[in-house]
Amino acid sequence: MAMLAWTGQAHGSDLKADVQAWRSAHERQIINHLTELTAIPSVAARPDGLAKMATRLEAELKARGFAARLLPGPAGSPPAVFGSLDTAGAKRTVVFYAHYDGQPVDPATWRTDPFDPVMKAGPGAQAATIDWQGRAPPYDPEWRLFGRAASDDKSSIVAFLAAFDALRAKGQKPAINIKVFWEGEEELNSPGLRSTLETNRDLLKADLWLIGDGPLHQSRSPTLYFGARGNVDVEATVYGPSRPLHSGHYGNWAPNPAMLAVELISELRDPDGRILIPDFSADVRAASPAERAAIDHLPSVEEELREEYSLGRTEGTEGLAASTMRPALNIVGLRAGDGARAIPSQAMVSMDFRLVPDQTPERVKDQVEAYLTSKGWKVIHGDPDAATRRANGKLVKLDWRGGYPALRTPMDAPFAKAVIATVGDAAGRRPAVLPTMGGSVPIYLFSDVLKAPIVVLPIANHDNNQHAPNENARIQNLWDGIVTYAYLMTRLDW
């Protein structure tokens, strides 16, 4: 067991000043660190990049005195990076979670190479490119480093390590036993995570998991989420003629699969995001009084977001935070035809269900399939043969992928109050505290397998283009994250 040999004598009265002074003296090194990690193509399509990233992170932990190693996943899964470092006299153990894999990339849709990080003066397409390595610090905290996973989650990893380095350099002693768990397939819905957790139950024993993922609240307040939505993906394929047909000779007679896609979507979801499956909300847990109060106390950001994203409308009327308490059905891809004047032979609809407690992916699959069957669809799971196409006017192939349930943690437990207070102290202001994030992280598993409480602690800017082209990390968020992690390591107590 690694034990922290802490040499300093400071006791935290000047914690924030100490950490910020260390950061000021190391801006170049910290950004260089984020640049190096972002340049590693640790995405599912690049197993070499995932392997390189895992090895690098293991080495980073070892260099800092952690007992670190790679926890192999089941076949096909990249390893998780684990590290632990005990603090003499600490009564609590906290696991700092992040994921080191990034979303898939389509480089053609990016303005810069997703794995050749570029600093820009701001978020937009017009922002000037900055030769930051040619400049002397201090750097403008509004700069953004563009690259896949720069925010999601490599900023969390870099901020955590920088906070640790700052504490050690300044002799600020942690108050907790620190564990690290960085996984490598979160963007694939973590298919191997349950197995890894079950295999390493003892190793991962802790009093709290802090999940370093997701974006800050759009108010830019320090943010805590006490839950996350679950998810399950499905790609639906609907069928027209067995080969594309001339749209003049056959238009009005051959069935157009784009129309079937329209029909399918219209049956599942209305323009305000309401899911039209009658029993779909049977498993939806109502918001508790504490959760409702938390939502009511959030800073209002909706007008600003409408402006920022040029929205002419929003779906529904309940507001953004309240809307995340409901399941969502997102159309994330729609494809039919290739531009020639032809009736396509199929149409594809990529859908992404976001789940809330107490839904499960299995129940959702059953509900969707039973509902579509009741609407006259023949539901299949493999490619149809000619006879199946011939026999069914409404034929849909459903290809379900991954999926895990949501989790919401009680917001009024002692650990919850301690985390809220510590994050607030770090920032010097009241955090935005939300019952759930809209996005999905597999925190349900930590609760299910390890029975530990979970709080999500993001550091990334809300406008980081997470899961989209041109992902970026705002430098001020990295700086703030360092202070937050330093406070959590040294001040968390319940």
Add this chain to the structure above:
Amino acid sequence: MAMLAWTGQAHGSDLKADVQAWRSAHERQIINHLTELTAIPSVAARPDGLAKMATRLEAELKARGFAARLLPGPAGSPPAVFGSLDTAGAKRTVVFYAHYDGQPVDPATWRTDPFDPVMKAGPGAQAATIDWQGRAPPYDPEWRLFGRAASDDKSSIVAFLAAFDALRAKGQKPAINIKVFWEGEEELNSPGLRSTLETNRDLLKADLWLIGDGPLHQSRSPTLYFGARGNVDVEATVYGPSRPLHSGHYGNWAPNPAMLAVELISELRDPDGRILIPDFSADVRAASPAERAAIDHLPSVEEELREEYSLGRTEGTEGLAASTMRPALNIVGLRAGDGARAIPSQAMVSMDFRLVPDQTPERVKDQVEAYLTSKGWKVIHGDPDAATRRANGKLVKLDWRGGYPALRTPMDAPFAKAVIATVGDAAGRRPAVLPTMGGSVPIYLFSDVLKAPIVVLPIANHDNNQHAPNENARIQNLWDGIVTYAYLMTRLDW
């Protein structure tokens, strides 16, 4: 003026035997001819291919004694190939039309290179590749030559030239003055055609235009169409957030443009192909008694087509031929999202209107835009700025392209009866005679500018994958086309 110096003495009693004998002796040359023309990439994206094709065709006509030349189009349009050859004593002049350009190609969706023609044993993906040049004729007439424009319309051009060669070789004298007009931008809706026709009114004077385009009726009967639908294309873009947003954090709140695409399509068209614009049929001309009778006399092909294309349903109930008497709205492309779990920033719907008499593209544009406006859409024609997006929840950019009206020619005029009889004699059976083809060719212009009657005379197999990947020409159709053209050149009389 070129005048046919005909040396032979045959008088047609053995016309079919003569033509077939010549064809049998020249199968290799004829297929080689089609292969060479198909290998020339005469598509809009390849101006070099269009230029090469035009020059080649001009030379082919000159070599056969035609007075031939290229008729330049307006700026940006490829030239039309014109040729004429008078027959001593002929009282009628007939123009043989085809287009030498092909539909765009996306090679990734083809099984073989669209411009490297490949012979296959049949139409399907599993059909064996034939090394036809390594075999001795006679060739199997069920073989298909795969390549872009092999059917649409290079088979018509090759069949016409082969028929001419056969007649000359056998001493069969034409009965008409022959003109040829082969245009090079039909697949772009012929933007320069009106100008070319107006500039060359005298040159193109004729008693009849025969349009060598489109597929045979699905019964494989010899086919005549007395009209064609018109068309106008529009690409609609609808808008979500100004950049893609994480579908977890924003799903249920940020407006999903795929849903707007669904709404747009649902407002325009129902699953049975009915166009929902209330006044859209105001300009639709009713079928005449002769047209209704022609439709009633067509061989029934629908069960066979349902089987061939594995259709589980068809749109509407009136049947294929009757459905082409109505306008159609085809969804030929649908695109949103790139597979990442994000709410896309826009969705695109490519639509293709097929028009019938007496609709005009201009009226259709007005009707569509007025209708969408009445449904709450803000219609724009350029990319919206942030303020426009912000101000309009239902914003649609419409990019209209090309377009021309439909035409239907009376089916009971003397020239009509003569063409039907001659084509029937060539085939030895009753042709399928249709009031209109479902597809579009700009025959309206010939009528409008030149006041000449028009009949469409296709030779391509109905299952040629016209306007789709893996276009192919069935060899028997090429053989039959040669006989048909030979009869028309020597026997047409009214």
